[in-house]
Amino acid sequence: MKSSYFVWPFTIGLIALLAYLFVRFAVWVYKLEKEDKARIRKNIFSVKSIQAIKETFIESLLHHNIFKTNKVLGYMHMSLAFGWLLLIVGGHIQTWVYYNSFSNPVYVPIFFEYFVHNKTGMLFGEALTFTMDFILLFILTGVALAYFKRFYSKLFGMKKTTSLKLGDKFALTSLWLIFPLRLLAESTTASLHNTGGFLTQNLGNRISGFIPATTFEPVFWWAYSISLGVFFISLPFSRYMHIPTEILLIALRKWGVKSKQTFDSFADVELHACSRCGICIDPCQMSSSGVSKNTPASYFLKSVRDKEINSYDALNCLMCGRCEENCPVGITTTNQRLAQRINQANNKQGNFSYLEEINYQAKPDVIYFAGCMSHLTPGITRSMIKIFRKAKINYWFMDEDGSVCCGRPQKLAGNLKAMEQLMGFNKKRIVESGAKTIVTSCPICFKVFSEDYNLGIEVLHHTQYLNRLVDQKLLPVQADNKKVVYHDPCELGRGAGIYDEPRKLLTQIAKLIVTKHEKQDSLCCGGSLGNLEIEATNRSRIAKDVVDELTRTNPDVIATACPLCKKTFIKVASVQVLDIAELIAMSIPEPNERVEKYKDITVLQEELV
Ligand code: SF4
Ligand code: SF4
Structure with missing residues (x-):
């Protein structure tokens, strides 16, 4: 087998990259928490590792999720990642077949066309050459799309793209050069030895008419090898570190690390x-x-x-x-x-001792926790009280006499100590009450009660609870012809996966119309407590965009299931904004009373604006 110094940039780059990845991955795994390491030990030799390989293939190579979002972008990523893998595998198959051996130097499959000038008698020689040319062409279409994306990202349906730092520039430039240089190197070799396929042979025959192939052949092979070496060495300092890291991430997730x-x-x-x-x-x-x-x-x-x-x-x-x-x-x-x-965060202790002065009612079946935001939109709490009474529920309105924060705003601000203090106060009251269910109107409270409190009792958002009351025929409701569009609150939808219950309720009392951004794709109202820096005018700007989108189909009412969304929308909406609890309360058939109640709620909204 002939050798050449030009393979060294590739070989050195590959060894350096593999050594770096070995150390980096080992440090990451070593620094995981004890429980996470125990999970890995438990699952590494199980079917979960096979699932990890499958997901790596689907996501890291075929880029299935990017395909779902943007087909052209998905094709670009797939042609580069999957195409490159095919090229490596194909090179190894050619090498094994030609040399009839599995132990060949690591660089031979990468530079196979340089080393092999006579394929006579090689098993599947022509078919393999054709396939390798085809794979190279497939990758080159992805490279062409990558050039376009960098300069015309709008063609990919993306309004904005990301900027590059120095390591990215080195890695990106070398990546863009690798495959065109391979094409030129293989084509010049093909023109000299007549060993190419439909792509490299034709191109080689053409370019040999313009440049001396004997002179340029080593230049292109050197350039190809250098571009590979530069890519491998710059990869850890660039965004392309995501390629190997994503494989580790998929495996860790499958092994139970969260x-x-x-x-x-x-x-x-x-x-x-x-x-x-x-x-x-x-x-x-x-x-x-x-x-x-x-x-x-x-x-x-x-x-x-x-x-x-x-x-x-x-x-x-x-x-x-x-x-x-x-x-x-x-x-x-x-x-x-x-x-x-x-x-x-400074993580300061808060002073919440005043909370101990609040009394609680003994032995309720259900606790109702309205949440601070519901107190600022009292139409919701009044509606819930009406509903509890109508359904004859033995309930305790836990924060009726004043807001007792659930603790999630402190968590979102990063102040875990204050959050834990509030949680301690609230949890003691909830557990001592003996209630089996806690119902909240606020998705923010719902999320923290469900995920952080570990209460040992049922935690429901009011849309879930109202569904139960209606299903059990404890709450009579009647439909009318209102056209209602539903806005999924972030914390209830994406945050807690509750999409169906609000819709089920609304279809029983009104005409539910669809909007462009539904469920997982729903927009944020802009009022989120999660943003601690945004100015009020900017909140309203976001809210106005969302209301414009929601009212495209001319609904009579924007319905939501979050007091904060309601409070944010009513400042900018020209149509009525109501919580589902209010709509349900209004739909309870009570002759001569329903219209009056409806008016009450309307007036209340106007006061709040
Ligand atoms: S977080 Fe990173 S990987 Fe995920 S969509 Fe944004 S840029 Fe892409
Ligand atoms: S505002 Fe929403 S979409 Fe934007 S970064 Fe924050 S969480 Fe993500």
Whole structure:
């Protein structure tokens, strides 16, 4: 087998990259928490590892999730990742067949056409050459799309794309050069030895008419090898580190490691698995409404990675989860933001001793926890009281005499100590009451009661509870002809996965019409407590965009299931905005009373505006 010095840039780059990845992955796994390591030990030799390989193939190579979001972008990523793998596998098959041996130097499959000039008698020689040319052409179409994307991202349906740092520029330039240089190298060799396929032979025959192939053949092979070496060496310092890291991330997830609120080793793996594809930029309303161009998760994660994160960027986010929902890698972007907030928070103790003075009613069946925001939209609490009475429920309105914060706003601000204090006060009261169910009107409270309190009793949002009352015929409702459009609150929908219950209730009492952004794709109202930096005018700007979208079909009412969404919308909406609890309360058939109640609620809204 002939050898050549030109293979060294590739070989050195590959060895350096593999050594770096080995050490980096080992450190990441070593730094995981004890429980996470135990999960890995338990699952590594199970079917979960096979599932991880399957998901790696589907997501890291075929880029299935990117395909779902953007077909052209998906094709571009797939042709580069899957195509490159096919080229490597094809090169190995050619080498094994030609040399009739499995132990060949690592560089031979990569530079096979340089080393083999006589394929006479080689099993499937022509078919393999044709296939390799075809794969190279497939990759080159992806490279062409990548050039276009960098300069004309709008052609891909993306309004914005990400910027490059130095490591990215080296890696990107070398990646863009690898496959065109391989084409030129193989084509010049083909023109000299007549060993090419439909692509390389034809191109080689043509270019040999313009340039001396004997002179340029080594130049192209050297350039190809150098571009590979530069790509491998610059990869750890560039966004392309996401390629190997995503494989580790998929495996860790399958083995049971989960994202937490604090920034641990798993969060660092997630951080480096972000490809900076930019898919999360356009769905971010902070960006699309022109409020803040730095908020999208792509920029935020980059600033954390580059250790340039500041408290303003950490806090200036609605925590709506639209980026997380759209991320093809499944990065828990809201947990990443929360971890930074916790890192930066002063984490002071709060003084909530006054809460102990609140009395509670003994032995209720159900606790009703309205939440601070419901107290600011009293139409909701009044409706719930009416509903409880009508259904003859033995309930206790836990925060009737004053707002007792559930603790989630403190959590969203990163102040876990204050959150834990509030949770302690509330939990004691809830447990001592002996109730079996707690119902809340606020999705923010619902999320924290469900996820953080560990109450040991049933936690329901009022849309779930009202469905139960209606299903059990404890609450009579009647429909009318109102056209209602439903807005999914972030914390109830994307945050807690409750999409069907509100719709089921609305279809029983009104005519539910669809809107463009439904369920997982719903927009944030802009009023989110998650953003601690946004100004009121900018909240209204976002809310106005959302209301304009919701009212495109001329509904009579915008319905929602969150007091904060309601309070945000009524400031900018020209149609009525009502919570589902209010609509249900209004739909209870009570002769000579229903219209009057409806008026009450209307007046109340106007007062709040
Ligand atoms: S967070 Fe997800 S969607 Fe956003 S740039 Fe990173 S990988 Fe892409
Ligand atoms: S959580 Fe919402 S506001 Fe924050 S970055 Fe993601 S999409 Fe933008």
